[in-house]
Each structure stands twice: as C-alpha cells, then as structure tokens.
Amino acid sequence: MFHKLTPPPPDAILHVMQMFRDDPRSDKIDLGVGVYRDATGLTPVMRAVKAAEAHLVATQDSKGYVAMAGDTAYHAAMADLVLGGVVDTDRIAAAATTGGTGAVRQAMELIHTADPAAQVWISQPSWPNHPALAQSTDVPWRPYRYYDVQSGGIDRTGMMADLENARPGDVVLLHGCCHNPTGADFTESDWADMAAFLDKRGLIPFVDIAYQGFGDGVDADAAGLRHLAARLPRLIIAASAAKNFGLYRDRAGLYMVICPPEERDTTQAMMAWLNRSSTGFPPDHGARVVTTILNDPAMKAQWLDELGEMRARVNSLRAALATALRRQTGSDRFGFLGAQKGMFSILGGTDAQIARLRDDFGLYLVGGGRMNIAGLNEPAIDRVATAIAAVLAD
Ligand SMILES: Cc1ncc(COP(=O)(O)O)c(C=O)c1O
Structure with a gap:
C-alpha cells in the first residue's frame, strides 16, 4: 500500500524554516514563519495564560x-x-x-x-x-x-x-x-x-x-x-x-x-x-x-494589556522599517509597510531575489517576499533595510 504514495507537495514555509535552521550564520534573521516574537526572539507564554493555567490546575477536577x-x-x-x-x-x-x-x-x-x-x-x-x-x-x-x-x-x-x-x-x-x-x-x-x-x-x-x-x-x-x-x-x-x-x-x-x-x-x-x-x-x-x-475581569484586563504590547511592537517595527527604507531608497516605494496591518507584508521579488536576500544577507523570507514583521528586532532594522534596498528597490 504505502509504496504507492508519492511525496506531498513541499511546504514553502517549512522549507524556509529548515534552511534557516541549517544556516550557521549567527546574524541570520527569520522573517518566514508566522509567529509573534518579542524583542529577545521568543514567542512567549502570556502572563494571563499562565494565570488561567494556574487557576485550572488548582480547580479542574475532571478531564472527562x-x-x-x-x-x-x-x-x-x-x-x-x-x-x-x-x-x-x-x-x-x-x-x-x-x-x-x-x-x-x-x-x-x-x-x-x-x-x-x-x-x-x-x-x-x-x-x-x-x-x-x-x-x-x-x-x-x-x-x-x-x-x-x-x-x-x-x-x-x-x-x-x-x-x-x-x-x-x-x-x-x-x-x-x-x-x-x-x-x-x-x-x-x-x-x-x-x-x-x-x-x-x-x-x-x-x-x-x-x-x-x-x-x-x-x-x-x-x-x-x-x-x-x-x-x-x-x-x-x-x-x-x-x-x-x-x-x-x-x-x-x-x-x-x-x-x-x-x-x-x-x-x-x-x-x-x-x-x-x-x-x-x-x-x-x-x-x-x-x-x-x-x-475573569482581572485576567481579561491583563490579556488585553499584553495583546496591546504585542500590537504596539509590531506597529513600531513596521514604522521603523518603513522609515529606514525611505532613508535608504530616497523614495516612498516601501511606504505601504507603515500603513499595513498585522504580522505580514509582501515585498514582492522574484525567486532569485528572495534567494539573494537569503544567501548574501541572511534574510529569510517566504517566496513572493512575504515577510513576518514580528520576526524583526530593532537593532537589525537598518541591516534589513539595506538588504531590501539593495535587492528589491528597483
Ligand atoms: C489567515 C489564517 N487563518 C487561520 C490560521 C490558523 O491558525 P491556527 O490553526 O494556528 O489556529 C492562520 C495561521 O497562520 C492564518 O494565517
């Protein structure tokens, strides 16, 4: 039976994740996979979630x-x-x-x-x-x-x-x-x-x-x-x-x-x-x-605060990258980054350009130039903007 199987189509995002893991460079940046990361690169457990889990551990009496x-x-x-x-x-x-x-x-x-x-x-x-x-x-x-x-x-x-x-x-x-x-x-x-x-x-x-x-x-x-x-x-x-x-x-x-x-x-x-x-x-x-x-009003307030922090971080990274690109390119070509919403934006680019960003600059994007803004961090913004301006600006 199983000899009749053919491999499933490759998953573009998992492929990027694998290449990222295999890359020995210490300054590589993963802008591929769609998870939120804090300034230390961690996808944290929210404090409200920890509080709710502690409450469940203390009170839950059945897993039926x-x-x-x-x-x-x-x-x-x-x-x-x-x-x-x-x-x-x-x-x-x-x-x-x-x-x-x-x-x-x-x-x-x-x-x-x-x-x-x-x-x-x-x-x-x-x-x-x-x-x-x-x-x-x-x-x-x-x-x-x-x-x-x-x-x-x-x-x-x-x-x-x-x-x-x-x-x-x-x-x-x-x-x-x-x-x-x-x-x-x-x-x-x-x-x-x-x-x-x-x-x-x-x-x-x-x-x-x-x-x-x-x-x-x-x-x-x-x-x-x-x-x-x-x-x-x-x-x-x-x-x-x-x-x-x-x-x-x-x-x-x-x-x-x-x-x-x-x-x-x-x-x-x-x-x-x-x-x-x-x-x-x-x-x-x-x-x-x-x-x-x-x-729970207190846990909900805490969750809303933490969610607000995540949103503010993504929005400030967007704004910082848009500003750095405006400076690097002398144009508003990437101005849309500042106005868009959420974790993702598309920079465009051919497969060869996405490969160049990866090979020459250690920048990992998904095909078509999808970028997870939450994968950025403040100190890397200028380097990322330089790479994007060099490879994708024209
Ligand atoms: C548009 C959209 N819908 C649904 C999902 C599913 O999310 P999950 O299955 O992790 O809850 C995702 C996750 O990337 C998404 O981007």
Whole structure:
C-alpha cells in the first residue's frame, strides 16, 4: 500500500524554516514563519495564560469528555469577543475546533455538506492553507484578485470584476483583519460596499479571523465582520486563538455560523456531527484557558494589556522599517509597510531575489517576499533595510 504514495507537495514555509535552521550564520534573521516574537526572539507564554493555567490546575477536577461541539461557555466567550453582541444568540451556531485551521476545515466540510455545488472564492494571494483546505474537502474554489504588489494596496477593480462571476449561494472568503499574507485590510467603506454587494448577489461571506487584536485593537479589528453579521442573514466565521492568546500549540479555534433562527438548530447539530467524524471531541485545554481569561475581569484586563504590547511592537517595527527604507531608497516605494496591518507584508521579488536576500544577507523570507514583521528586532532594522534596498528597490 504505502509504496504507492508519492511525496506531498513541499511546504514553502517549512522549507524556509529548515534552511534557516541549517544556516550557521549567527546574524541570520527569520522573517518566514508566522509567529509573534518579542524583542529577545521568543514567542512567549502570556502572563494571563499562565494565570488561567494556574487557576485550572488548582480547580479542574475532571478531564472527562465535554461535548462534540466543545464547551458552550467557550462558544459564548468567543462569540462575545468576535461579534461583540451585534447578533442575537438564537442566530449563532458554534463548534470548537483544532485551532483556526480546524475551524476553516470544518467550515469547508459544512459548506460541502450543505451545498456541494457552492464555490468558495479565495483572495489571490491568501493563506496557502485556504485553497488546500477547500481542495481536501472537495469544495470547488475560485481565486479573486486582491492585491496590487506595485502600489501595496488592494486591487479593488480586479476584486470586484472577479467576484462578478460568483453565483448566488457561493461563498466569499474574507480575512477579518491583518490579511495574510499582504497586510492590506479593508477600510470601513470597503466592508460596507462588500456587505451591499454580497447581499444583492445572494453570496455568503466566510470571514477568517486569526489575528484579532493585532491590527488596531480587538473591537476595531472585528468591526468589518460585525458589520456583515448585523447586516446579512448568513455569515460563516473561523476564529483562531493561536496568535492573540499565544496558544499556538494548544490548538484553540472555533467556527460559527450566523443564520436565521429557524436554521440554527439543524446547523448546530450538523456542526457537532461533523466534529464527531473528524476529530471526535475537540481539544479543550486551550479553549478552557481562553474561556477562563475572558470570563475573569482581572485576567481579561491583563490579556488585553499584553495583546496591546504585542500590537504596539509590531506597529513600531513596521514604522521603523518603513522609515529606514525611505532613508535608504530616497523614495516612498516601501511606504505601504507603515500603513499595513498585522504580522505580514509582501515585498514582492522574484525567486532569485528572495534567494539573494537569503544567501548574501541572511534574510529569510517566504517566496513572493512575504515577510513576518514580528520576526524583526530593532537593532537589525537598518541591516534589513539595506538588504531590501539593495535587492528589491528597483
Ligand atoms: C489567515 C489564517 N487563518 C487561520 C490560521 C490558523 O491558525 P491556527 O490553526 O494556528 O489556529 C492562520 C495561521 O497562520 C492564518 O494565517
């Protein structure tokens, strides 16, 4: 049997990680993998998480199974964080998942189960796992143009021209904030225009929110999604607590369906059933840490403070790099870096240029020039700007 296997397609990010590990240079810089790092290069356990875990160790008296869709207290806490109370609870179906990846996957399974003909429209570029998860759940997917590398902004004309081809009942996948990999987010008026367009065309939005709190703040980052939830009859949401709670390996995620109340119970039952046939009971530890933090005012305040520190660090690194590049290139060619949101931006560049950044300057980026801003540190900014100006400025 196993001799029939062929190797899976290489994972671009894992490949960059491996090359980075194998590089003996001490001044190499990893701007590839998408995790937050503090000034010492560490992806820290948040103090609020430590406090919640200490509380759980002291009080948790069972590790028995919870429920196929996970803990309803977790659903409620996350629904409140993401939706901010803009929709009635009788419109919300929810299930805990194995991280945000599991949330996207289970949502794809649900789409496929509900309507195998529905196509999911995915931004070009997007998180590479979006098309991969559509493919592995047999969901037909189509790309829509999103980003203009030259201007560093959203290609609104291309996006709308492509989405004109969507059929009623199709699903449009949007990034709630901190678009991965471009950092180019919708403005308030983009969200309003998109809501009107989706409504008119009978399209269902599917918002993946994996970086809530990394852009402008937890409420500001969810404002577009909340606008859709309040305005449209149906919305699918995939949320991750990996980045904003620093719970990467604990795999805390959730997906929600906002729908008319008469569709809610069957949708909820199907979501539980789909969990059963994929992971069985979803992971609980990370979810319980999140619930503990969000339901305890002191822990929540501490978490918001720490998240604010992470956001401020990413934003100040963005601004510092944009300023250094302005100085080095004498132009505003990379000015978009300062305005974009979240951990990622795209610098562009051919494979040969990305290889030159790596070989000559020890700078590790993913193909296409995706850069994890949080992988930078203040002392390296000038060196990074010199390398980018030398290789990519023209
Ligand atoms: C856009 C997007 N969605 C979802 C995820 C999934 O995150 P996780 O599975 O680690 O919770 C990521 C992680 O990189 C992401 O960038």
